[in-house]
Every structure is written in structure tokens, then in C-alpha cells.
Amino acid sequence: MSDNGVKDFVFRVRRFDPVEDKAPHYQDFKVPVGPGWTILEGLWYIKENLDSSLSWRSSCRMGVCGSCGMLVNGSATLACNTQVRDVATDVLMLAPLPNFDIIRDLVPDLAPMFDKHTHLMPHIKRDDTEEMLEPTDQYWQTPEELEQFLQFSYCIKCGCCMAACPTFASDAKFSGPMPLAQGYRYLIDSRDDAFRQRKELLGSGGVGPWRCHYAGECSKVCPKGVDPARAIQFMKRELVLDYLRLSKAAKRKPAPLLPAEKRQGRRDDIPEAPPFTVEGAS
Ligand code: FES
Secondary structure, three states: OOOOOOEEEEEEEEEOOOOOOOOOEEEEEEEEEOOOOEHHHHHHHHHHHOOOOOOOOOOOOOOOOOOOEEEEOOEEEEHHHOEHHHHOOOEEEEEOOOOOOEEEOOEEOOHHHHHHHHHOOOOOOOOOHHHHHOOOOOEOOOHHHHHHHHHHHHOOOOOHHHHHOHHHHHOOOOOOHHHHHHHHHHHOOOOOOOHHHHHHHHHHHHOOHHHOOOOOHHHHHOOOOOOHHHHHHHHHHHHHHHHOOOOHHHHOOOOOEOOHHHOOOOOOOOOOOOOOOOOOOO
């Protein structure tokens, strides 16, 4: 290690060019890693100094957008949220997330995951369409009702859970942990009014929670602590309760608008939004 704390690491990166290569191969890059460097910073070093053709996905650099998921030393994680020295002493193995086709190098094709996500209706669905499109007020949800799904709403759709799931690895039709956890997040949301429709979607084609073997790997790798395995087990419980006609979620009326006596108006200590800097913007 040099005086300024820089240490050389080998980044062993799985490369694949769909036009040039018949099969993926590994390539080594020597990267001088400074103190606190994330894997993403190492990748940028390679791109700017060693090989500009190296491809990966990233955007926010702060564990929010979910685009930089990759396999680091055999475990799915976010490149921007992982420091090199926390996971390697000399050699760092990088590969694209498994269980997806590879577009190029470290870029997986996540489209099938988002198709499954969309299929399970990841949004609130209820009959008062006019209110949904032109809201006049907020729906009345208690803190306890919020707690039921809050943890699962922290998902950033990075795909790490899908890459770690042994069931999804052997059964491409299985919805997988991310779509199912998000399906449960809306199934249990007191503002939603589509329990029956959601139940039907979960049962159709045998893709739903019953295919989960509860390996728990999804929750181990989740960089946001969402715990998809927990959501899936809760989802199974809710469906069994519904079969026994005991599910509260299946019987509930969707949350109403906030009653007039609960309205507090605008708080005085919150300043008005500043005027738009661009004329005509709204
Ligand atoms: S770059 Fe956005 S989560 Fe890593």
C-alpha cells in the first residue's frame, strides 16, 4: 500500500460482447483503489483509464436508483454501495446478475423482471377513478395500516433478489421475489380495493407465492432491507386466511377520504414553494 493509502486490486471482470464473443470470458484490470473507494469508482477508473468499452449500468451513485446491481465475489449487491476493501483483499470478481440474459459485460436484461412486476399491478387500484385522477384530498390511512407495507415499499427494483433466488434460477415462469413482494405491498395497502383481482393474478399460471421454497436468499442480499421472503410468506398467509374466509384484507372497504374533522390544513411552518425559474413551467 502506498503512503496515501492507495492499494492495487485486481478487478476480474466478466466480459461479453454479443457481436464479437461466442461466450463470456474474464478480463483482469489493475486498479489503484483509494481509501473508501466503491466498486463503482473502480469501474469508472477502468473505463476512463484502461478500457473505455467496459459496460455496466449506474445512475444515482447512492443506492437509490437500483441500476448498478451485479455479482460481486459471487454475491448480488450494488456496486455503488459497496466499498472494495470491505469485500476483497486482492482480487475482486465481478459478473452480471445471474438468472437474466446478458446485454453486454455487466449489463443484465431486466425486462422480464419488470414484465412480471407490471403483471402483478404494482399500483393502488380502486373504483373511484375520478378521485384517483383528480385528487381532492388524501385517503385516510392510520400509522398502523402504513406499517403493514412500509418496509416493502423501500424496494429499488435492483434485481439482486431475483439473481439470488434458487427457485427463479430453475423456473423462469416463477414471478420471483421482487414482483411478489411488491404484489403483497399493494395487496395489504388499506387504500387498495382489488384483493380479488390480485388473488386471481397470483394464482394464474402457477407463478405466484406457492412456488417459493423459502430459501431466504432474496432477503439476505437485499441492499435495502426489504425482506422479500417475509412478504411472500405473509402473502401465503393472507391467501390461506382468505380461503378460510378469515382475511381482513379481503373483506376490508378501501380507505375513505380523510374526514373533514381530521383535516388540519397547511402547517404554517412549511414555506410556500419558490416560484418556478422557467417561465411557463408548472
Ligand atoms: S447507481 Fe443507483 S443504486 Fe447504484
